[in-house]
Each structure stands twice: as structure tokens, then as C-alpha cells.
Amino acid sequence: MSEQIKGYTYGHAGQSPVSLADLDLLEKTVFFTENDVKNLQLAGEVLKDQTNEILDVWYGFVGSHEHLLKYFSKGDAPNPNYLAAVRERFKQWILDLCNKSYDQTWLNYQHEIALRHLVKKNVTDGVDAEPFVNYRYMIAFIYPITITIRGFLANGGNEQSVVEDMYNAWFKAIVLTTILWTYPYIKEDKF
Numbered sequence: 001m002s003e004q005i006k007g008y009t010y011g012h013a014g015q016s017p018v019s020l021a022d023l024d025l026l027e028k029t030v031f032f033t034e035n036d037v038k039n040l041q042l043a044g045e046v047l048k049d050q051t052n053e054i055l056d057v058w059y060g061f062v063g064s065h066e067h068l069l070k071y072f073s074k075g076d077a078p079n080p081n082y083l084a085a086v087r088e089r090f091k092q093w094i095l096d097l098c099n100k101s102y103d104q105t106w107l108n109y110q111h112e113i114a115l116r117h118l119v120k121k122n123v124t125d126g127v128d129a130e131p132f133v134n135y136r137y138m139i140a141f142i143y144p145i146t147i148t149i150r151g152f153l154a155n156g157g158n159e160q161s162v163v164e165d166m167y168n169a170w171f172k173a174i175v176l177t178t179i180l181w182t183y184p185y186i187k188e189d190k191f
């Protein structure tokens with residue numbers, strides 16, 4: 001399925017400037033352990049048939065806020081083709097976040113996604129829209145992307161404590177990826 005997603009270049013991205021050793025230290029810093037890897041895999045099972053509904057919630061949120069929708073727009077005009085193309089890669093990202101091992105290939109694609117919010121924004125889909133996503137919203141998104149997943153995780157019929165474990169693993173994974181995605185925004189040598 002993933003080969004058919006336009007612009008999804010997992011496995012073909014350039015080298016991340018962040019090393020695996022640095023990633024390991026970041027994982028330690030957010031208490032990310034092997035247990036979280038297992039809980040994310042379980043989350044992947046629970047979420048895999050709900051990605052459309054999750055995207056409905058996230059796009060509903062973006063679409064109802066002019067200051068966010070503007071990143072998919074040229075002036076006041078949102079680009080439906082752009083929204084639709086990114087939506088497919090976003091769905092794949094949910095599965096990747098849960099199922100991929102966080103190795104060099106994964107690290108490289110996180111850097112590619114980072115660039116796609118800043119210097120490479122609009123390039124993948126060949127669109128004319130807002131030139132970059134402002135840094136402050138990258139960080140702010142941690143909250144909505146985290147809190148809105150809880151209900152979807154609970155839909156899997158697992159015990160409350162397991163839902164809680166999956167939720168915490170998801171939260172840590174979001175913090176980790178957001179850190180990696182802000183690399184190009186940070187002054188040289190300060191990351």
C-alpha cells in the first residue's frame with residue numbers, strides 16, 4: 001500500500017543530522033523503553049483500521065482554525081489537492097510511528113518530514129502555499145495530536161491500564177518525533 005502513497009519516500013531520504021546515539025539519549029530522556037516499543041505495536045493494531053477517522057478529527061481541528069488552515073492555503077484559499085495528498089502520508093505516518101523500528105532509516109525519514117515543514121514545504125506536492133510552518137505550532141501540536149488519540153486507543157477493547165500504557169508510549173513517541181522535526185528550525189550547533 002505504501003508504495004502507492006504519493007510523495008511517501010520512506011527508505012529513500014537523505015541522512016539525518018541527528019545520530020542514533022543522540023536518539024538513544026533522547027529516548028532515555030523521555031523514559032522511552034522496550035515496553036513502549038511493545039505498547040506502540042499494540043497501539044498500531046488498535047489504530048490501523050481507524051486512521052481515516054483519526055484524520056477526520058485532526059483535519060476537522062485544523063480546518064476550523066484559520067491560523068492553522070493557512071498552512072495548506074495560498075492566501076485565503078485552502079488547496080484541497082494538497083490537503084488530500086498530505087492526508088494519505090499522515091495516515092501512513094500513524095502506522096510507521098507505531099510499527100517501524102526507530103533505526104537509521106526511520107531517523108532519516110523524520111528529518112525529511114522536518115524539512116517538509118520548513119525548507120522543503122510544498123515541494124513534494126508541487127503546490128503554491130504558505131512557505132513554512134511556524135515553529136511555535138510544531139510544539140503546540142504535541143497536545144492535540146496526543147490527547148485526541150486516547151479515545152481511538154480505548155476503542156480496541158483493551159483494559160484501562162493497557163490503554164494508559166499505549167497512550168503514554170504514543171505521547172513519548174510524539175515528543176521524540178517533534179524534537180526531531182524541529183532540528184532545521186534550531187540555530188546551528190544548538191540542537
Ligand code: HEM
Pocket residue numbers: 007008009062068069071072086089090093113116117120121122123124125133137138139141142145174178
Ligand atoms: C506534532 C506536530 C505535527 C505532526 C505530528 C505533523 C505530522 C505531519 C506528517 C506526518 C506529515 C506528512 C509527512 C510526509 O510527507 O510523509 C506532515 C506534513 C505537513 N504538515 Fe505537519 N505535523 C505537525 C505539525 C504541523 C503543524 C503545526 C502544521 C500547521 C498546520 C502542519 C502542517 C503540515 C503541512 C502543510 C504538511 C505538508 C508539508 C509538505 O508540503 O510536504 N504540521 N505533517
